[in-house]
Amino acid sequence: MVGVYDSGVGGLSVWKELVALMPGQDYVYVADSAHCPYGEKSPEYIVGRADAVTRLLLEKGADAVVVACNTATAAAISYLRASYQVPFIGMEPAVKPAALASVSGVVGVLATANTFKGSLYRDTVMKYASGITVIEKVGRGLVEAVEKGEIPRGLVRRYVDEMVGEGADVIVLGCTHYPFLEDEISRCAGPSVRIVNPAPAVAAQTMRVLDGHVSGTGTRKFYSTGDTAVLRSLATGIDPSLSPADFETISI
Known part of the structure; x- marks a missing residue:
């Protein structure tokens, strides 16, 4: 299962490219919308949020994590790679x-x-x-x-x-x-x-990291620390087969 993480709904632009390359992969997406935007928050704050979200993604079964957020990549990906054993793929500045x-x-x-x-x-x-x-x-x-x-x-x-x-x-x-x-x-x-x-290149890098291995049956689950309405609207626009049951609000 691939975990995808963003400060909000923006990471869906990366998830869209991941699904296009690996439609049979299982995905779990977390939007930290209650704490969005990250753009001018302190690096320490962003690292704390990235750590909390990563722990949730691993609990949900992710064996690779795409940090689909340029700001979180810049602030936290070195910390995440040093702290966890799973591979992390971040955003490139392009x-x-x-x-x-x-x-x-x-x-x-x-x-x-x-x-x-x-x-x-x-x-x-x-x-x-x-x-x-x-x-x-x-x-x-x-x-x-x-x-x-x-x-x-x-x-x-x-x-x-x-x-x-x-x-x-x-x-x-x-x-x-x-x-x-x-x-x-x-x-x-x-x-x-x-x-x-940059999203297509990040999706391609994720596939290389996974060595083309697809695990699962194409399940998708979406979590948000805020309201799920826009998340649901944008994700369903990418994959119309999604249902309201695929979206859940969480507190982390």
Whole structure:
């Protein structure tokens, strides 16, 4: 069974790609929506939440965990790997493919404040984008909107216009919530700007870590520390066979 963890519903963008690659796999998903967003919380707080969620995922039978949250990956994945024996797959900043794809030499990265502060992001930029101008845009308000099932068109337009206005011809979705805004981001950016979503690459890495091994019969179970309405709506949009019984509110 593969456990998938996010601060909220955003990790469903990764789960969607996992299911596309490994539909027969069993999945358990935890949305820590009662504590979302993580974007500007302390690293210590995020590590504590990641630890609590991981313990729940292991109790539910997960033998691998996808940390489908850029902010939690940046703050907690080193701790998790040192603390538990199961493999952990985290989110990659996707700066390398963006830098390779850019013609203008300017890449926009839309992410949370804590993702930008993390050493994983900084090291990736230094290694793969040393000759590229990287515009870092903190997407304040976007996670909150997705958690409500909303598309904040005004905010998206503002952030995209600022990046494109500075010459970006590639925009990286540096938070797993943002693929749910990808159509609006693409519409605002225009056809000449490429959007990079790291989720497919993370799903492919998960399959490599599992060595293609599929365990189970394709069961899915979803837990949230908050309301499950938006989680249920988005997940059912990905897999219409899901039923209300597949969703549960928990307290951890």
